[in-house]
Amino acid sequence: MIHPGEETxxxxxxxxxxxxxxxxxxxxxxxxxxxxxxxxxxxARIHRRQGRLYVDLLPDxxxxxxxxxMSRVFGxxxxxxxxxxxxxxxxxxxxxxxxxxxxxxxxxxSAAISPSFKVEARRANKGYAKTSPEINTWLGGVILDxxxxxxxxxxEPDIRIVVEIRSDAAYVxxxxxxxxxxxxxxxxxxxxxLMSGGIDSPVAAWQLMKRGLSVEAIHFHxxxxxxxxxxxxxxxxxxILAPWGIGFTLHMCHFTEAATAIRENCPRRLHLTIMRRxxxxxxSALAQSRGIPVLLTxxxxxxxxxxxxxxxxxxxxxxxxxxxxxxxxxxxxEIMQRSREIGSYETxxxxxxxxxxxxxxxxxxxxxxxxxxxxxxSALPDFLLGDAPPRVDTLVFDQxxxxxx
Amino acid sequence: MSDHFSARDIIPxxxxxxxxxxxxxVLVVEEVARTMSDLYGNPSSPHELxxxxxxxxxxxxxxxxxxxxxxxRGVYFNSGAxxxxxxxxxxxxxxxxxxxxxxxxxxxxxxxxxxxxxxxEREGFRITxxxxxxxxxxxxxxxxxxxxxDTILVSVAAVSGETGIVQPxxxxxxxxxxxxxxxxxxxxxxxxxxxxLPLNIESLGLDCATISxxxxxxxxxxxxxxxxxxxHISPLxxxxxxxxxxxxxxxNLPGINGTALALDLLHEDRDKWRSMDFRQGLSGMLESxxxxxxxxxxxxxxxxxxxxxxxxxxxxxxxxGEVLVHALEDRGIYASTGAACSSRDRRRTNYTxxxxxxxxxxxxxxxxxxxxxxxxxxxxxxxVEELQDLTSSLRRITTGH
Numbered sequence: 001m002i003h004p005g006e007e008t009x010x011x012x013x014x015x016x017x018x019x020x021x022x023x024x025x026x027x028x029x030x031x032x033x034x035x036x037x038x039x040x041x042x043x044a045r046i047h048r049r050q051g052r053l054y055v056d057l058l059p060d061x062x063x064x065x066x067x068x069x070m071s072r073v074f075g076x077x078x079x080x081x082x083x084x085x086x087x088x089x090x091x092x093x094x095x096x097x098x099x100x101x102x103x104x105x106x107x108x109x110s111a112a113i114s115p116s117f118k119v120e121a122r123r124a125n126k127g128y129a130k131t132s133p134e135i136n137t138w139l140g141g142v143i144l145d146x147x148x149x150x151x152x153x154x155x156e157p158d159i160r161i162v163v164e165i166r167s168d169a170a171y172v173x174x175x176x177x178x179x180x181x182x183x184x185x186x187x188x189x190x191x192x193x194l195m196s197g198g199i200d201s202p203v204a205a206w207q208l209m210k211r212g213l214s215v216e217a218i219h220f221h222x223x224x225x226x227x228x229x230x231x232x233x234x235x236x237x238x239x240i241l242a243p244w245g246i247g248f249t250l251h252m253c254h255f256t257e258a259a260t261a262i263r264e265n266c267p268r269r270l271h272l273t274i275m276r277r278x279x280x281x282x283x284s285a286l287a288q289s290r291g292i293p294v295l296l297t298x299x300x301x302x303x304x305x306x307x308x309x310x311x312x313x314x315x316x317x318x319x320x321x322x323x324x325x326x327x328x329x330x331x332x333x334e335i336m337q338r339s340r341e342i343g344s345y346e347t348x349x350x351x352x353x354x355x356x357x358x359x360x361x362x363x364x365x366x367x368x369x370x371x372x373x374x375x376x377x378s379a380l381p382d383f384l385l386g387d388a389p390p391r392v393d394t395l396v397f398d399q400x401x402x403x404x405x
Numbered sequence: 406m407s408d409h410f411s412a413r414d415i416i417p418x419x420x421x422x423x424x425x426x427x428x429x430x431v432l433v434v435e436e437v438a439r440t441m442s443d444l445y446g447n448p449s450s451p452h453e454l455x456x457x458x459x460x461x462x463x464x465x466x467x468x469x470x471x472x473x474x475x476x477x478r479g480v481y482f483n484s485g486a487x488x489x490x491x492x493x494x495x496x497x498x499x500x501x502x503x504x505x506x507x508x509x510x511x512x513x514x515x516x517x518x519x520x521x522x523x524x525x526e527r528e529g530f531r532i533t534x535x536x537x538x539x540x541x542x543x544x545x546x547x548x549x550x551x552x553x554x555d556t557i558l559v560s561v562a563a564v565s566g567e568t569g570i571v572q573p574x575x576x577x578x579x580x581x582x583x584x585x586x587x588x589x590x591x592x593x594x595x596x597x598x599x600x601x602l603p604l605n606i607e608s609l610g611l612d613c614a615t616i617s618x619x620x621x622x623x624x625x626x627x628x629x630x631x632x633x634x635x636x637h638i639s640p641l642x643x644x645x646x647x648x649x650x651x652x653x654x655x656x657n658l659p660g661i662n663g664t665a666l667a668l669d670l671l672h673e674d675r676d677k678w679r680s681m682d683f684r685q686g687l688s689g690m691l692e693s694x695x696x697x698x699x700x701x702x703x704x705x706x707x708x709x710x711x712x713x714x715x716x717x718x719x720x721x722x723x724x725x726g727e728v729l730v731h732a733l734e735d736r737g738i739y740a741s742t743g744a745a746c747s748s749r750d751r752r753r754t755n756y757t758x759x760x761x762x763x764x765x766x767x768x769x770x771x772x773x774x775x776x777x778x779x780x781x782x783x784x785x786x787x788x789v790e791e792l793q794d795l796t797s798s799l800r801r802i803t804t805g806h
Contacts, residue, residue, distance in 0.1 A: 223731055224732035224734075224735055225731070226731070227727065227730070227731045228731070228734075260802050263802060263805075358803050
């Protein structure tokens with residue numbers, strides 16, 4: 001149990017509550033992810049109480065830093081830091097004033113001119129001397145006296161100061177920080193993302209992390225047709241996704257031989273389609289060898305020549321497991337906006353190309369037929385058509401984005 | 406991490422990007438460290454630590470002046486040629502803008518010359534960029550035609566960092582000397598020329614010259630600006646009035662002493678910095694052993710009046726320059742596609758080659774080999790061997806034959 005005078009963070013979660021008997025599983029996953037996301041040495045313990053989680057901080061922890069990290073954990077709807085005080089008038093008054101001041105400081109500027117507030121007491125400890133209305137009046141008065149510029153509004157206040165009276169302590173909460181929502185990473189299974197260095201694929205990975213998928217990625221590079229800066233850029237994207245994914249695994253696949261074989265053996269206008277088929281085939285094989293049941297890509301319908309419906313059909317034909325495309329119906333502008341929110345945009349637009357123009361025809365076929373593509377592809381050497389997983393270099397990033405292997 | 410085994414694991418690398426930067430001389434590194442530890446006083450301080458630093462600073466100024474053959478009162482220390490070029494172009498425009506609005510530069514300048522010039526153009530100055538011939542060399546007559554009575558500055562780099570072309574500074578100088586007073590100010594970016602050519606700033610009639618230490622095995626972030634004593638130009642940085650008011654900011658004494666030592670060492674070894682043999686040998690081997698190879702800029706056999714000894718720009722037609730750079734680095738050889746500061750930006754990479762009027766395929770396939778002191782001939786042999794192998798295998802992929 002946390003001791004009076006210390007700080008805990010109340011975590012509200014939404015959809016998890018809807019999941020019936022799997023609920024404990026989801027809650028446990030969220031508790032694990034919160035623990036992993038919080039800075040090392042900041043959390044004493046995480047526990048569950050009446051549909052909420054409480055993250056008790058160690059006495060020396062930097063609570064702002066812990067909140068900043070935990071507010072990016074998928075599954076979190078919102079967070080509120082809570083002061084835990086003994087059930088003594090003076091201590092509770094101090095906590096109420098300090099919670100009100102923090103809440104005022106965190107308000108949007110528009111509301112900050114003359115903010116209104118109310119106190120909401122919840123008396124779980126029925127033995128406590130004051131009733132809820134008495135507590136509201138008492139602490140409301142204290143705050144009104146101590147914090148200038150505040151007014152009371154019991155119907156639509158800008159600030160709610162919540163005071164929970166428990167058997168051994170009072171919990172005082174003022175400020176609420178929004179989380180990203182969604183489901184805890186790992187609760188929906190695992191997926192392997194095909195990641196270029198572009199804008200879309202990191203957003204696709206993020207989007208499904210948000211729905212609880214634990215995502216790894218495979219990147220195909222073609223040295224010397226791509227250089228060390230293109231490689232560094234993809235590594236950086238992996239590092240940016242790692243805090244969202246509670247760690248991230250990135251597989252670098254050497255694709256020069258494949259790209260060269262396609263160029264030498266297949267009709268030029270089909271190079272792009274066939275290259276993407278080989279990538280899906282190799283990604284399928286890698287995913288299966290790692291027990292991963294789905295692939296994901298950043299395709300958006302019709303955005304580029306390789307994303308016409310015909311090309312998507314022709315490339316999907318080579319995958320041996322399902323391919324999820326979370327961005328399929330989004331416009332480029334929407335994807336870019338999301339990419340900025342995630343923090344991957346600035347890296348994605350660096351000019352280091354992940355595929356050399358040598359391998360991309362200037363006028364790719366936009367309406368290939370599956371039969372033609374299959375027959376053109378059959379000219380390739382067996383190693384590109386079989387189901388052996390490709391050789392990869394695997395990089396692992398921890399939840400802080402630091403590369404560990 | 407990878408079981409991919411590459412040449413750089415076993416054979417020492419060959420660094421052929423000396424025009425981008427050079428590895429500091431080991432004695433320079435020691436000199437910088439020694440100055441940092443021992444002479445940490447501020448040369449402006451009144452106490453003896455300040456006096457010791459100031460004494461060392463003025464000693465360095467005299468050594469540098471002797472190597473450059475100039476009056477020490479014209480030597481200003483700064484952060485390098487980019488700062489020097491900016492100071493000269495902006496400073497001359499500010500101090501002499503009342504006299505005229507014309508600035509003449511060459512079409513093969515470094516961005517630190519043409520970018521400040523472009524910025525002045527937006528303020529209303531007339532910038533004339535003199536087109537070079539296909540080797541990158543300026544015709545002095547064309548320069549003369551671009552100068553009129555409103556020209557206040559003529560800026561021509563002695564050596565182009567991309568091709569190694571040497572410009573006819575003596576001829577340009579005599580054209581300027583023939584003009585009536587007040588004559589345009591004559592500036593040359595010597596970043597790629599210092600130590601490479603037997604040049605004399607004063608007898609060339611240069612009013613301003615700029616130098617970066619890191620191109621001559623000196624420390625990064627240090628350089629020299631020469632401004633003829635008596636000529637006053639407006640400073641970029643104002644403050645404590647250091648460097649005779651032209652460059653405020655506490656003097657970088659470690660960098661300055663490193664610079665002075667780098668010039669001493671350059672002078673001792675000048676034959677090796679100026680030898681044309683490696684360039685000529687490499688160029689001959691490349692042209693005779695690798696098909697579809699074209700030298701950009703001065704020919705391999707060009708003499709020191711046309712070619713700097715340390716830069717050779719070559720196109721291996723059909724292979725994007727960047728691809729060959731990566732293929733070479735995988736074999737432990739480091740070259741470049743153009744000016745290192747701008748290689749990452751496609752639109753600017755080939756400013757010089759474009760202004761020389763070269764065809765697109767030649768520009769896209771251009772590689773720059775450059776070095777500091779002359780490397781041993783074996784380096785050229787190994788480079789050519791690797792290139793024979795790589796060009797034939799890469800061309801099979803890129804051109805299909």
